[in-house]
Amino acid sequence: MNLKLKKLLRDSKGVSQIISVLVLTAVVIVGAVGAGMIMNTFSNEVADDTSAEGIGEGAATELLIAGSTTVQPLSECLAKKYMEKNKGVRVIVQGGGSGAGVASTGLDIVDIGSASRAVKSTELDKWPDIQTHQVGGSAVVVIASKFCNANKTSASEMKALYDGSGTTIDGVTVDTVYERAESSGTEETFAKWINFRGPDKQLDPSSVAEGVVGNAGVLAAVEGCTTTCCVGFVDFGYADGADVDMLNVTKHDDTGNYEPTSDNIKAALKGEDNKYPNDDKGLTRPLNYLTKGDPSTIEADFLTFARSPAQKSCFDEAGYFAVWEFA
Template sequence: MKFLNMNENAVSPIVATLVLIVVAVVGAIAVGVIMDGLSQDVGNQVDVNKIGGSSGEILIAGSTTVQPASELLAKAYMAEHKGVKITVQGGGSGTGVSSVGMGIVDIGSASRAVKDAELGKYPDLQTYQIGGSGVAIVVPDDVDTITGVTKEGLKALYDQTITDDSATVGAVVTDGNITGAAAAGAGTVNVTIYQRSEASGTEETVAKEYLKYPGDSFDNTGAEGVNGNAGVAAAIADGDKDNIRLGFIDYGYVTSNHKALDVDGKECTKDSILESLKGNDNDDSYVSALARPLNYIVNGNPSAIVKDYINFAQSPGAVDSIHEVGMFSIVEFA
């Protein structure tokens, strides 16, 4: 018995010490969890209530239409929020939606609405419209034989690239308007037709909203494919009256090297696009089907800093930045 008692007395201090260590470790972990939760709560309050002093990064990608507006908006926002870094990339509207849906970027940009199929795949997507613009049908500036195009004429051009398996087609021009397409010959001019290579909201506006074209794109035609609004704009500008090229770009990409054609008798101007965005349907408005939104898309509820940036993009303070690239802020027509 004495031997047993001696072992118990010898072991007890060790056991007691181990118990104290375990209690200390568990207590430290518990305190750490509590403090971490408290710090997150405080951090969230700082982000919401004192966003001007917070820091963070925002990645935006998608529509090449929205891209130049986003670049200027990001620059203006970062000037007022020194701790924030915003990176803007292109890729097309389809890329914008899928990238934000997969959590690759914080904001996806699109010059069209989110499709039902996309919502089915990413059900938590939320759309915030920041502005609007219009699609211009353009040829090189020095082309004097063509001043406008009709819906039937434009559709006939893309249809002919299917049957000819070529981007160069014969366009029937009547009173300065492209009214149809036929084999090159008397009464026609040769025109090289362009489309977008990647998934594009600009292309869908023309193909789906305006022409009701099968497949909502021109991917099954022989039209020349070029990446981005900037790519199509450059390709058209490289043509001339002896090398006529025709394509579609956002109005914000129209330069002195392009002629924006009348569409169905309606002028394509900045003022006429704004009239259309306002919902007006008169002689001063552009074709309503070619006016479209500039959208920011997030997956689920945005973080405080992302929401604050979007609020800025929708505010009167964003008007000048969006105007600078030939587009309109949501506050001007909503």
């Protein structure tokens, strides 16, 4: 079953990003068997669209990376550069969320999983051989549509928005609030910060927010609110330079006032206080690759490549920080 799922996800010509996310989400919800049922449903539909053309033709080795949508743009840049250097290798990158990255690694569906959070103890109980390889760091930011004309918010203010007990930020009435539709390291970090978590450490199921897929989905939804005030949360790398406002935030206890700038987040990742929330309920978090047991030769080579200072441009392009910049 796992080999079939790998084949499906690797078939980037025949499977759309949406179907790939559905398969990886099924891995989290119902495991490999359920994902296999989805695979069987779609396999005939996509078969006619499958093409032998493209970079993978004749490739001697394939490497499948999937999981966190935060890590995804970094992986895509690294994959492109790695394939330019290693002509016999095809690297396929998919999203799906951090939960899918962990589960698909544990189930041996992907070669390298990705997660914008640490692997949970409950996940390690299921898959004790998962190894974590941190490659970088970043932070979650709160975003608002330009129509809001807001500048700052607090953890308690955001909790009230998401649990339905409040409707304003920075004195402005909010029309729509967005969250992630899939298991996400970004949402887990945000939910911990506002102290509104469900049993799975995502936002509590009673959240009144509308769910959309991926960091890109949340960003697009908030950007699209041109005549209404909309609020959501994404990784800094997605919001930086986008047509939204990144709001100053407090710590989880509503103290301080922290501006989400590149310099402040990098300083917080280094452990500096009073730059951006970085305690155990803060908004900074790791960017991790995952392997099932010791990485294979090709996996180890890619991980070494990803951690090389020569790849700093990929981190800069994604708006993230390489681990060697702050470790």
